[in-house]
Amino acid sequence: MELQNSKKILHDALVGGYGVGAFNFVNMEMVKCILDTAEAKKSPVIIQCSTGAIKYAGADTLVAMARAYTKNMTVPVCLNLDHGKTYEDCKNAIDAGFTNVMIDASSLPYEQNIELTKRVVEYAHARNVTVEAEIGVLAGVEDEISASDEDAKYTNPQEAYNFVQATGVDSLAIAIGTSHGPVKFKGEPHLRFDILDEVHKLLPDFPIVLHGASSIPQDMVKLAVEYGAKLDNAKGVPDDLLKKACSMAVCKVNTDSDLRISFTAGLRKYLSQNPDSIDLRKYNGAGMELISQVVGDKMDNVFCSSNKAN
Numbered sequence: 420m421e422l423q424n425s426k427k428i429l430h431d432a433l434v435g436g437y438g439v440g441a442f443n444f445v446n447m448e449m450v451k452c453i454l455d456t457a458e459a460k461k462s463p464v465i466i467q468c469s470t471g472a473i474k475y476a477g478a479d480t481l482v483a484m485a486r487a488y489t490k491n492m493t494v495p496v497c498l499n500l501d502h503g504k505t506y507e508d509c510k511n512a513i514d515a516g517f518t519n520v521m522i523d524a525s526s527l528p529y530e531q532n533i534e535l536t537k538r539v540v541e542y543a544h545a546r547n548v549t550v551e552a553e554i555g556v557l558a559g560v561e562d563e564i565s566a567s568d569e570d571a572k573y574t575n576p577q578e579a580y581n582f583v584q585a586t587g588v589d590s591l592a593i594a595i596g597t598s599h600g601p602v603k604f605k606g607e608p609h610l611r612f613d614i615l616d617e618v619h620k621l622l623p624d625f626p627i628v629l630h631g632a633s634s635i636p637q638d639m640v641k642l643a644v645e646y647g648a649k650l651d652n653a654k655g656v657p658d659d660l661l662k663k664a665c666s667m668a669v670c671k672v673n674t675d676s677d678l679r680i681s682f683t684a685g686l687r688k689y690l691s692q693n694p695d696s697i698d699l700r701k702y703n704g705a706g707m708e709l710i711s712q713v714v715g716d717k718m719d720n721v722f723c724s725s726n727k728a729n
């Protein structure tokens with residue numbers, strides 16, 4: 420099957436009340452085990468590359484790998500540019516063959532975010548590529564935020580509504596309390612479901628994206644640490660909160676850190692137990708096995724996207 424834009428994948432998820440995993444990859448090992456798992460689970464899937472991944476591996480190479488592995492697949496697959504920062508980032512990705520792009524102008528003033536997003540939408544839609552944008556701030560747990568700033572970092576539902584009308588964007592990432600990386604919460608994990616609910620009421624047919632949605636599985640953290648990793652205070656979004664978000668309007672669940680941690684755990688364990696191994700297929704394979712396990716568990720039990728590919 421050819422790579423698809425996100426329109427039908429996210430629409431089906433919204434109507435069906437499930438989420439679609441958007442998994443980051445930077446190399447053959449990651450993309451192969453994500454896609455093999457999606458096919459085995461009969462789950463739609465989004466694979467995505469950051470601008471850093473593109474710098475690392477090259478856009479043409481990443482697109483070629485995605486196309487080669489999806490050629491004989493039966494489930495829908497979308498290839499997304501994750502966190503494009505400029506018009507050129509998005510244009511280059513579209514020209515290379517990405518089928519969805521994210522323009523992340525959330526750090527710009529609201530009006531400038533609208534202007535830049537509109538320009539990207541115009542270029543993308545003329546080429547059958549869909550666009551994700553973002554409003555609100557995904558503050559890291561270590562970011563200093565004063566009490567008065569506390570509300571400002573979350574997405575304002577009315578602004579989200581106005582933004583979607585003004586830009587014609589296809590999906591929107593909102594800030595409801597998640598953040599990127601392995602340390603997401605100091606205390607009890609908490610998401611602002613009231614904001615998600617409000618956005619959904621204003622935009623009932625519109626798919627919402629959750630960034631910073633890794634759950635940081637503690638068994639993987641423990642394994643990685645047992646074999647020498649340093650992952651202090653690693654804490655993610657609990658599965659029950661992710662599951663609830665997917666049953667509401669969250670259709671795309673951005674997940675990167677969980678794959679990094681599980682691959683690292685498998686690799687470290689293998690190399691530690693097989694110090695004489697110099698076979699990349701063996702130790703990379705051990706990392707891939709754990710990524711597949713984590714991705715499969717999410718599809719089955721958290722996003723509930725298994726058997727939803729039609």
Ligand code: G3H
Binds near residue numbers: 469470675676
């Ligand atoms: O949202 C960020 C993703 O995890 C990508 O991270 O820029 O280090 O590739 P990266």
Ligand code: 13P
Binds near residue numbers: 502
């Ligand atoms: P995590 O760091 O929680 O995996 O978030 C990934 C992400 O949002 C990619 O855009």
Ligand code: ZN
Binds near residue numbers: 599673
């Ligand atoms: Zn993100």
